[in-house]
Amino acid sequence: MNGVRSVRPYSRLSLLERNKQLLLENRQLRQQVVLLRGEARLARIDLLTGLDNRRGLLDKLSGLIDGAYRHHRSLAVALIDVDHFKIINDRLDHEAGDRALKLIAKAIQSVLRPSDVAGRYGGDELAVILDQSAFGQAFTPLERIRTAVSQLQVRGEDGKVIPLSISVGFTTLKADPASTWIGEDQIASERARLLKEADDALSLSKRQGRNQVNEYRPDLKTILAALKRTRPEMPAMPDPKKS
Numbered sequence: 001m002n003g004v005r006s007v008r009p010y011s012r013l014s015l016l017e018r019n020k021q022l023l024l025e026n027r028q029l030r031q032q033v034v035l036l037r038g039e040a041r042l043a044r045i046d047l048l049t050g051l052d053n054r055r056g057l058l059d060k061l062s063g064l065i066d067g068a069y070r071h072h073r074s075l076a077v078a079l080i081d082v083d084h085f086k087i088i089n090d091r092l093d094h095e096a097g098d099r100a101l102k103l104i105a106k107a108i109q110s111v112l113r114p115s116d117v118a119g120r121y122g123g124d125e126l127a128v129i130l131d132q133s134a135f136g137q138a139f140t141p142l143e144r145i146r147t148a149v150s151q152l153q154v155r156g157e158d159g160k161v162i163p164l165s166i167s168v169g170f171t172t173l174k175a176d177p178a179s180t181w182i183g184e185d186q187i188a189s190e191r192a193r194l195l196k197e198a199d200d201a202l203s204l205s206k207r208q209g210r211n212q213v214n215e216y217r218p219d220l221k222t223i224l225a226a227l228k229r230t231r232p233e234m235p236a237m238p239d240p241k242k243s
Contacts, residue, residue: 049105080166081125083165083210116129169216170201171194
């Protein structure tokens, strides 16, 4: 008929071939999704320690702050510094610091709950986020981490051994019960405040001789200023002994 095109129906064979092609394309898309997810995860993981890297850590902290305000929960943020890290590298070998970080990362992971977060904040500084933890709950696991690390040691290629220890500073967040929502700017502000307070508490631990856990408190600046006047130099580490 004029102006009318006849449509040839698909044969059973062509339908099967088309179905196979669609299945193949679907499988390839799923593989690409898995690959992209894996790459996204790796972009937030510190390859040396297996902990979250700085980017992953900060993203998770933002999410936990948001959750704390939405559900009226508390959380604790701790910064951890490896004591005498430069000396470990200088007196042993260049890879000794890496080995120390791996050992300490494992010690941290052995203490934390699945809901907690551990990450490498930068260099020899690590961080821990304890979900739903106020002061009374936060000190205990952090002290357990410190104790576990104090039982470790790192050995150099020449047989020299240096005992490991960490200094820890932490602060806590208790969301306002009247608040059920917090915007991105407020989350960023709270995140910066928590990290600054944890860092100030870490400074107190280091200034008082290292290998200890301290919580942030409002009068910390005054305390640190007084310690700086009375203790201008931090104690040095003794030479490592050969085993």
